[in-house]
Structure formats: structure tokens, C-alpha cells
Amino acid sequence: MSTWGKRDDMVVHQREPFNAEPPRTALAGRRTTPLDAFYGRNHGPVPGVDPGAWRLTVDGLVRNPLELSLEQLRDRFEEVEVAATLQCAGNRRAELIEVRDIPGEAPWGSGAVGTARWSGVRLADVLAHAGLRPGAAHIAFAAPDVSQDADPPQPYGGSIPTEKALRPEVLLAWAMDGRQLPRIHGAPLRVVVPGWIGARSVKWLTRITARAEPSGNYFQATAYRLLPADADPDRAGPGAGVSLGPLALNCDILSPDDGAHLPPGPILVTGYALAGDDQTVSRVEVSADGGASWTEADLDPGDGPWTWRHWHTTVDLPQGEVEVTARAWDATGAGQPESPATLWNPKGYANNSQPRIRLNPRS
Template sequence: MIVHRTDPYNAEPPPGALVGQVTPLDTFYGRNHGPIPRMDAASWRLRVDGLVDRALQLSMGELERRFPEREVVATLQCAGNRRADLLEFRDIPGQEPWGPGATSTASWSGVGLADVLAEAGLQAEAAHIAFTGTDVSQEADPPQAFGASISAAKATSGEVILAWAMNGQALPVAHGAPLRVVVPGWIGARSVKWIQRVTAQVEPSDNYFQTVYKVLPPEADPAKADPGEGIILGPVALNCGILRPDRGAQLPSGPTEVIGYAFAGEDRTVARVDVSSNGGSTWVQADLDAPESAWTWQHWRTILTLPAGERELIARAWDSTAAVQPESPATVWNPKGYANNSWARLHVTCHP
């Protein structure tokens, strides 16, 4: 793993480790804002409250007995994925230099959030569902538990689950055990780990981490920005990354296989990926895998014939709405370094 920080732990796998459709547990990226909590599963309870007819207190055993088990294969992607490319354009102080590996895919098993909310009797005026974890972060002032919210419409869709298993194994503590939220198609920050409370409410969560994950205008100072300024992040922007060859690789000239991933959040899919080795003068359409599910990335691959010398490989994706990634990091740079979905670029050197 490429460790960006040990306390709290933040790490991503090397790009080449993400070639498979499903990411192994020990390779799945980790994004944390505070120490990893360890809870006693026997005494742990999930509280469901707010705008519901019946507030619930559910043990893990009750969740397993009272609700049907559901499974979803879904890609999670950090809002800071590929921030390193923005840092090359302009500095972003205090932010982790994530490469293209702050994204991973797993098969998640648990119970449907919609089923739990139905049992509680979700009231009509509830427009947002807020989540509160048990991990406390010093980034907030005063320190507070990590939290987030999603729209009630998303929360009651069938794909959002409260997961206790990952890739057919018990959910690791590092990834949110005993229970975490998985919100397919939305930024990873909304898939709250170590969940302890689900609250139905009229307004979005006022948790620090709900409001900090937003794209501010380039001229804004994050420390002084108005709470209402910026675009709150939810669904993942269309994105792609190059996984092989390695960045800075020394390669023989001639045919070279180029492999990557592409991902379009919410209910969009990737329709096409183009790859270039001559600055975009000409493009080759890559072979594109079908998604594992409606909520996963898609891998792509192509063969490029590379001459000797320095080369920049470029990839851009199109989604099912015909949207295409923007060309330059300069067009999407923002002072928190979120949602970089500019063309993926990778430099290599080819020898005769």
C-alpha cells in the first residue's frame, strides 16, 4: 500500500493492484479522519430515530434475524481520488496527494437500508437520512464523530445497504466493522463506517464532514468560506485512471498494453474510453469491459505502438449520457482538491 498518513491511517494500493474487477480486502483503499475505533459487537446497537413512527434499537443479531440479507457489488471512490494531478497544477496545502488508487470495488453483504427505514416507519416529511459513526475526528472544532447524509430518495433505493460482510468475509475493523453504510454511486465519504445512528430528518446533516466535502470556487479560502458556499458532493463524477504501465515506467518501444478503469457514479455507466499517445492528435478506442453490476467501475485495455522517447499516455471516458471528462486539471482545480475528473495522464520512457 502507498501510505499517505499513518495517524489517521490513509492509504491506497499501487495502481497495478486494481486491475481485477473485485479488490481484495488487503488491497482496498483506506480513508480515515480519526483513529479506527474498536467496538464490542455484543453490546453494540444501531439506533434509528428522527422522523420515524417507531424509533429502533437493533443489535447485530436482530438485524440478521428481522431483515432479508442483501448483496451489492459496488465501487467506492474517495472524493480526493487523483488529487495528485491537481497538485501538479497548483498546491493544495494540508491535503493527501491521492493518486488513482483511492477507489476500490467489493461485494458487500448486509441488510437494505430501505428495509430498516420501512420497519421504523419513515415519515413523509423526511427528506434526508443522516448517519453518525463512532470514529471521532480532531479535524472538526470541537472534535466530533464522522457523519454524513444522503437524500431519502437515495436511502430508500434498493442498492443502499448496511453491510456486515465484504467479499464474502466478515467486515474488517479497518473497513467499518461491525456495520457500515454502503452508498453505491456516491462519494466514499457518504458510506459512513462504524455506524451507530441513522436519523431521518428534514434538512441534510449539519455534521462537519457533510459540509466539508464540497467543491469551492478556485478563489475561495476553505478556512473562511461561507457554509453555504460551494457544491456539496454526492454522486461520483465521471472518471478514469491508468493502471498499467506504471507511472515513469521504462519500456521497450513498440506495442504496449495500456490498462485502466473508468467509473460513472449514480446510475450512469461508461460508454467509451479513448486513449492517445500523441497529445490527443489521434485517439484509439479501448476495449471496455461490461460492469460487474450497475454500481461498479469498468476496466478497459488497448495496445498502443510507442516510438522511442518520452511519451505521455492520455485516457478520457464518456458516459451513458454522452458526457466526457474535461481535458485539463486547470479547469477543475479547487482549493480542497476534490472531484478531479480531468483526463488521466501518465508519463513513460520508451527505449529502442
């Protein structure tokens, strides 16, 4: 095992803070992602939090401010479990970098995505206990991990609209796949916001604040915003661009791996598809000739409305190099953009273009 109990073959983009993803094939066929293969995305050193001394503060536009220990959270509120897929906003950034360089950003491949069963309490139940006041349109989260990305450095934070925060799928989670939440994934308590970019599922949660406006934290106001292609990210201040929230429809090929050497003939192609927020995946198609013809893939049922759906199909590989492409649709009939070139942005976020791999004839 490598750092933080992860697989030895993790692709480590940065060791401090720890940022790493598994090879894409480690995710193939696994509806729940093994803990040792679950990606890590951090903006500062992982904080050391004493669970016994830890307290959660709930304040802001509430009638009854709260300070809760982990034991009080367990005792006062119903424990629930939600299966949810988390995906980093920078997942598949490497494909955008191939279009045009994105200086200063990690070249995330296809592995910054993972699915787990999260256990904890509904954020809505805690907010109901605190009693939201009129005008509480946003719920902000604060954590102790300090990031050097901000100038001056500041602890990580973010927010979501109250409308989303009150949805029953949004959790304050203390367990992951039936086990105590690992420190690298946010122990003792983290937020899980299904259907939204992973950046809003704040780890090592210490404070929840009801606000009239979105969080002013750097990672809400300045980072994780979709800038125009001609923007200079070093000059973009708070409020520039579009704040990222719900995930875009996405799918990817997990097996075989890009560049694999395979003989001509039938091969099994597998992957996943994920629809953001309230949408569902309705269809996935695969092409083995660069998009000239398509075969509909079989979709597994998934583990709930907030998880990816794995798919598979068999295609015939011709002689020579082959380009395999996939594309998904959601229940509204929306599909994926054909090319990452149309999605390029100066931070490399939200690449949901049709994935492509190249396979080579076995020598």
C-alpha cells in the first residue's frame, strides 16, 4: 500500500497536499469503489482532528444555534445511508490539456470519481433542529484544512443553495461503506452532496452557517468557477465565471485501457455513465470505428439515483489501430459534447465530452 492506504499503482499528482487517482481499469466493473482505489482530492495538508474534542457548530441565520459532538449527532438524529458517486470537477482534465495547456493544474485522468455507501444524518434534519430563519438561501460549510492556493492562505470552505441542502440525499457522513470514515476522506465528519461536484462535499467539517448569500470562501467565490476560454485565471477575481455545482452528464471507458494491444475480433468494452443532480442515464452507445457506427451498450441498474451506472458491450475490432468511442444520454434526451476542444477552459473543469481510447493490434 502507498500513502493513506491507497493502491501502489495510484497516479499521484501531488503528495502534499495528497492528490491521487487510481488507474481507470481499477474502477471497471465495481459498482462500489474499493477504499484503496477511491481518489483523493485535497487543497491543504490533511488535518489531525481529535474526534473526542471535535464539535460541529451550526450558526448564522438560525433560531437555535447548535454545538454538537459526534455522539450527540448520533443520539439526536436518525442515521441513514445513501449510495452516491463523487466526481472531482477536474476529472478528465488531461484530455483538455491535450487540446491546449492548462498551467498549474493537475492533469487528472479518468480516475477522479468513485462510489461509496455513506452513512450519517440528513443535513436537513440538523437544519430543522436549528430552525432556519427567513432569508437563509445558502448553507455554507467550513473546515480546518488550510490551503496555500488562496492568497492569503485560508481554510477550505464552500456552500450550496438551501434548496439542495434540504434534500434528503444530502448527508453529514461519519461512515463509508459500513466503516468509520477514514481520515483521508474527512473523518470525523464530512458533507456528501450527491449529484454535485466533489468540491462541495466538504471534508473535516467543523461549521455550518446559514447565509443570505453564497460562501465568500476562496473555493466558492473564486475557485471552482467555469471561466470563459479567453479569461486569465490569475486575474479572475471573486464572482468571475459560473460557479460549478450540479454535475454534467458524463460517461467514460474503463476497460480496456487506452493504448492496449489486443488481437482483432470481439472484445468486451466496459465503462460507467453518470448523470448530475436529479437526472438519470437513459442510454449508452459505443463505436469501434471512431463514430461511423454505434452499438447500444447494456446498462446495469446502479445502486440508486445518485450513483453511476456501469455499462458493457462487445465490439469487433478490425485490423490495425482502432478508436473506441462512447456516448451517453440522460432522461431529458441531452447527450455529451463530441469533442473536448469545444469545452476547453482555463481551469480545466467539467470535461464531459465523449471519451475515446485507441487500441493497437497485438504484435
